[in-house]
Amino acid sequence: MVRSKKLRLAFGVEFLSFTLPALIVILLFVEIPFIMSIAYSFTRWNGLDKVPKFIGLENYKELLTNDKVMMQSFVFTFIFAVLFVVAVNIVALALAVMLDSEIKGRNLFRAAFYIPNIISLIVIGYIWRFIFSKGFESLYNLTHAGIFQLSWLGDSKIAFFSVLIVSVWQAAGFYMVIYIAGLQTIPKDITEAAYIDGAGGLKRFFTVTLPLIMPSVTVCVFYSLSNAFKIFDIIFSLTFGGPGTATTSIALDIYKTAFNDFRFGYGSAKSVVLFLMILVVTLIQLSIFKSKEVEA
Amino acid sequence: MRNRAAKIILTVVLAVFALIYLYPLMLVIINSMKSFSEIMADVISLPKKLTFDNYVKAFQIMEYPHLFLNTLIVTVIGVTGVVLISSMAGYKLSRTKTKYSWLIFIVCIAPMMIPFHSFMIALVKIAKNLHLINSIYGLGVIYWGLGAPLALFMYHGFAKTVPKELDECAIIDGCSPFRTFFSIIFPLLTPVTVSTIVINAMWMWNDFLLPLLMLSGEQKQKTLQIAAYSFFGQYKVEWHFAMSGVMLTVIPAIIFYIALQKYIIKGMVAGAVKG
Numbered sequence: 001m002v003r004s005k006k007l008r009l010a011f012g013v014e015f016l017s018f019t020l021p022a023l024i025v026i027l028l029f030v031e032i033p034f035i036m037s038i039a040y041s042f043t044r045w046n047g048l049d050k051v052p053k054f055i056g057l058e059n060y061k062e063l064l065t066n067d068k069v070m071m072q073s074f075v076f077t078f079i080f081a082v083l084f085v086v087a088v089n090i091v092a093l094a095l096a097v098m099l100d101s102e103i104k105g106r107n108l109f110r111a112a113f114y115i116p117n118i119i120s121l122i123v124i125g126y127i128w129r130f131i132f133s134k135g136f137e138s139l140y141n142l143t144h145a146g147i148f149q150l151s152w153l154g155d156s157k158i159a160f161f162s163v164l165i166v167s168v169w170q171a172a173g174f175y176m177v178i179y180i181a182g183l184q185t186i187p188k189d190i191t192e193a194a195y196i197d198g199a200g201g202l203k204r205f206f207t208v209t210l211p212l213i214m215p216s217v218t219v220c221v222f223y224s225l226s227n228a229f230k231i232f233d234i235i236f237s238l239t240f241g242g243p244g245t246a247t248t249s250i251a252l253d254i255y256k257t258a259f260n261d262f263r264f265g266y267g268s269a270k271s272v273v274l275f276l277m278i279l280v281v282t283l284i285q286l287s288i289f290k291s292k293e294v295e296a
Numbered sequence: 297m298r299n300r301a302a303k304i305i306l307t308v309v310l311a312v313f314a315l316i317y318l319y320p321l322m323l324v325i326i327n328s329m330k331s332f333s334e335i336m337a338d339v340i341s342l343p344k345k346l347t348f349d350n351y352v353k354a355f356q357i358m359e360y361p362h363l364f365l366n367t368l369i370v371t372v373i374g375v376t377g378v379v380l381i382s383s384m385a386g387y388k389l390s391r392t393k394t395k396y397s398w399l400i401f402i403v404c405i406a407p408m409m410i411p412f413h414s415f416m417i418a419l420v421k422i423a424k425n426l427h428l429i430n431s432i433y434g435l436g437v438i439y440w441g442l443g444a445p446l447a448l449f450m451y452h453g454f455a456k457t458v459p460k461e462l463d464e465c466a467i468i469d470g471c472s473p474f475r476t477f478f479s480i481i482f483p484l485l486t487p488v489t490v491s492t493i494v495i496n497a498m499w500m501w502n503d504f505l506l507p508l509l510m511l512s513g514e515q516k517q518k519t520l521q522i523a524a525y526s527f528f529g530q531y532k533v534e535w536h537f538a539m540s541g542v543m544l545t546v547i548p549a550i551i552f553y554i555a556l557q558k559y560i561i562k563g564m565v566a567g568a569v570k571g
């Protein structure tokens with residue numbers, strides 16, 4: 001009896017020494033701050049006061065009824081997310097299909113399209129600020145094409161597409177790689193059978209290839225969707241949410257509310273809303289896409 | 297015959313598209329070597345002479361060696377910690393089938409659903425209280441908590457495929473649990489370790505927002521990405537320094553990528569599909 005107690009103790013100590021470090025850092029740096037954020041969302045707090053002041057649902061009320069910037073950032077983020085998910089997946093899938101065929105130098109091509117993905121997002125934004133201003137100026141002088149003369153960062157409607165183009169350009173390589181991995185799992189005899197049966201390229205793609213890589217599509221849509229909702233760095237360095245507040249995303253709005261306006265309670269309320277939104281949207285997306293997967 | 301022609305056309309199309317795709321980066325390289333007046337006159341033309349003066353200047357202004365070392369320290373501390381902590385916990389949790397271990401597993405992987413922006417405000421407060429703020433070492437430690445959930449999830453899944461008999465043999469041969477793990481189990485988890493290193497190293501090296509929140513102090517305590525940000529703020533109009541600064545920030549990541557390309561792509565795919 002005593003012996004088994006000792007054994008159980010030894011087992012417990014061993015178990016904890018393996019698992020406790022992970023548990024502690026995850027609780028300390030993610031979950032406790034998250035729970036604190038939910039608590040802060042019911043308070044008014046400027047970061048200097050010792051104790052945040054409890055104000056109930058005031059923050060949420062203000063957020064829903066009296067915050068034009070927040071509403072605008074919602075609209076921006078939603079439209080951006082939809083267009084980004086569609087555009088990046090089409091570009092990535094098209095590249096993947098082309099690079100899945102046996103052409104010379106395909107590894108070089110893959111590397112080329114992947115390169116923007118290894119550069120930090122903040123630097124990507126700066127690079128494109130240079131391209132949109134100085135680069136396009138010179139390209140206009142060379143070609144006189146009107147597209148280079150547009151105010152890519154100064155006009156609020158066009159700035160939206162600047163952010164979109166840069167984001168797709170940066171991310172497409174990453175999703176391309178996932179799609180290539182998916183395409184490689186398709187048994188060659190299936191596509192060959194379809195070819196012999198006389199299905200043309202496009203038909204073969206939509207009726208054979210696409211249904212078979214639905215798991216990859218699910219993964220890519222899931223990732224691109226949740227990344228789109230979290231967009232921050234590129235906007236931070238490319239437009240800083242401007243002109244005006246035209247390209248302010250929810251994440252940037254949270255950052256500005258908390259660290260520029262020093263309204264930590266209000267910023268926390270916004271961050272809780274962001275969490276709920278991403279949760280709901282990704283759950284809906286996963287349940288829809290999972291049902292479309294088929295097996296070879 | 298038709299097939300071959302199609303392949304050539306496809307290659308040409310891809311080559312043209314790849315050139316357009318990478319043209320912005322080529323412009324950065326070209327302009328990082330030009331003088332200021334050359335950039336103002338024309339961005340597209342090649343530099344008149346090959347010079348690295350801008351690099352030397354940007355190197356000095358950014359205090360590059362110091363910041364490079366800082367970023368490297370953050371990344372190494374972060375990656376090492378994530379690998380150690382998550383492999384140990386992931387392995388142990390996959391071996392024990394009690395309701396506590398299930399609960400701990402759920403608690404550990406739940407953060408994968410929590411976006412960083414949802415808890416960053418309170419994280420700054422906690423980091424302040426723990427004196428982890430304004431320190432590159434503190435920053436590295438904070439990454440442990442942020443990187444562990446996905447890594448733990450991947451280790452947990454993979455450790456299930458390692459036969460339990462191996463543990464038992466080692467114990468019977470007199471190995472301590474730690475020795476069993478580090479000399480027998482851990483080497484078998486290498487595929488996940490590679491993925492974890494790749495995913496976390498790229499992320500920590502390139503991350504911007506967390507360092508921005510944590511390192512608000514002096515230049516000595518900055519990472520390359522933060523330096524690039526303040527560098528651009530200061531030298532917004534001096535494009536020639538800015539472009540060489542960009543190159544200096546990007547080159548380490550590119551070298552890392554070229555050297556480990558095979559592992560990076562594999563690791564990224566594994567992380568995405570399993571996550």
